[in-house]
Amino acid sequence: MRKSTVTITALLFVFALVIAGCGKKDAASTQSPQASAAAGGAQASAIASASPAASTTGSANSLEAIKANGKINIGTEGTYAPFTFHDKSGKLVGFDVELAEEVAKRLGVEPKFIETKWDGMFAGLDAKRFDLVSNEVSIRDDRKAKYDFSDPYIVSKAVLIVRQDNETIKKLADLKGKKAGQSLTSNLADIAKANGATIVQTDGFNQAIDLLLSKRIDATINDGLSYLDLKKQKPDVALKVVDEAQDAAQSGFLFNKGNKELVDAVNKALADIKSDGTYLKISEKYFGADVSK
Numbered sequence: 001m002r003k004s005t006v007t008i009t010a011l012l013f014v015f016a017l018v019i020a021g022c023g024k025k026d027a028a029s030t031q032s033p034q035a036s037a038a039a040g041g042a043q044a045s046a047i048a049s050a051s052p053a054a055s056t057t058g059s060a061n062s063l064e065a066i067k068a069n070g071k072i073n074i075g076t077e078g079t080y081a082p083f084t085f086h087d088k089s090g091k092l093v094g095f096d097v098e099l100a101e102e103v104a105k106r107l108g109v110e111p112k113f114i115e116t117k118w119d120g121m122f123a124g125l126d127a128k129r130f131d132l133v134s135n136e137v138s139i140r141d142d143r144k145a146k147y148d149f150s151d152p153y154i155v156s157k158a159v160l161i162v163r164q165d166n167e168t169i170k171k172l173a174d175l176k177g178k179k180a181g182q183s184l185t186s187n188l189a190d191i192a193k194a195n196g197a198t199i200v201q202t203d204g205f206n207q208a209i210d211l212l213l214s215k216r217i218d219a220t221i222n223d224g225l226s227y228l229d230l231k232k233q234k235p236d237v238a239l240k241v242v243d244e245a246q247d248a249a250q251s252g253f254l255f256n257k258g259n260k261e262l263v264d265a266v267n268k269a270l271a272d273i274k275s276d277g278t279y280l281k282i283s284e285k286y287f288g289a290d291v292s293k
Contacts, residue, residue: 063107063261066131071110074100075130078115079204082229082286083136095286099153100134100253102278106269117203118183122147125256132266133254136223138187148257151267152250153279154291158188159224159245163212164238169219171243178218181208188221191245212239221245225287 066072076084076096084094092113104111116124118135125133125147136156139149162169169178176196182189184201192199200217202208208220209230227241255263273279274292283291 061261062131062259063265066107066109066262069109071112072104072107073129073131074104074111074113075116075121075124075133076100076113076135077118077121077204078113079206080118080135081205081226081233083223083226084134095154095282095291096134096136098282098285099273099279100132102273102282103253103266103269106272107265119185119201119203122185125254128256131255131259131262135254136251137254138249139252140187143254146257148255148259148263150253150255150263151270152252152292153270154225154251155248155293156251156291157224157244157248158191158221159227159241160219160221160243161209161212161227161239162219162242163215164240166218166240166242169242172221172245175219179216181211181217181220187249188223192221209237209239213237225291229286 076092078084078086078092080094082094083096084092087093092115097113100113101111114124114130116129121133121135121137124130132150136154137143137149139152143149160169160172160175168174172191172195175192178197179200180189180192180197181200181202182192183204184199189199197219200211202211202220205222205226208217208222211217212220224241224244227239230237230239253266255266270279279292280290283289
């Protein structure tokens with residue numbers, strides 16, 4: 001009898017729990033769509049608040065983010081005269097540096113230069129460390145498949161540089177079997193490879209010149225404007241140009257794809273810089289001529 005009483009009591013308790021559970025389920029199911037949306041929105045807001053703040057370059061509209069932040073992050077080498085280098089006082093200067101500073105000024109923001117080795121420049125842009133790269137980046141079809149470029153702002157030719165006493169390398173084809181000092185990801189390395197050279201990796205123009213003068217490489221293919229600047233700074237340097245690439249290369253600012261507003265704004269700034277004479281002033285300062293043609 002006692003056992004039966006306990007059993008009946010237990011059954012009544014379970015029944016009560018089931019009824020209570022159904023009541024809660026019905027209450028949840030009758031919640032209004034507006035209340036459900038509000039709850040979902042609150043949950044989304046909470047998740048967004050817990051997430052790290054979006055970076056400038058990670059924004060859907062990077063131009064708006066840049067202007068809101070008041071600065072633009074610019075990738076550059078800092079070791080590639082006369083485009084981007086440090087003067088005797090240690091200040092970052094150069095044609096690309098001053099041009100980027102002028103563009104930033106016309107966008108109404110401050111430029112923040114992030115110095116990076118050339119072979120890490122594209123990876124830095126991929127990782128959104130920069131909003132753009134200002135480093136005389138050649139405009140090539142393979143790069144355009146992944147990145148966007150501004151309108152061209154400089155035209156130059158690649159030249160073959162050897163030591164003054166070298167009599168065996170007189171043209172690009174003579175590089176076959178020779179050591180050429182090149183940045184691995186540059187179009188200049190592609191020219192050297194196409195002519196049969198063995199590539200010795202360098203961080204940039206300055207290191208290639210040092211290796212050439214110390215006879216650790218036989219030649220380097222590099223920018224003709226950089227060579228002219230070298231001869232201007234060191235007229236007695238024991239180097240010479242023996243050949244040049246047939247086609248001139250155009251260079252522009254480099255961006256991640258999906259930043260049309262930013263690219264358009266930079267292109268407008270470039271057009272204004274050229275039309276009001278500022279471009280020519282910067283160009284003549286570093287090259288003594290207009291290098292946009």
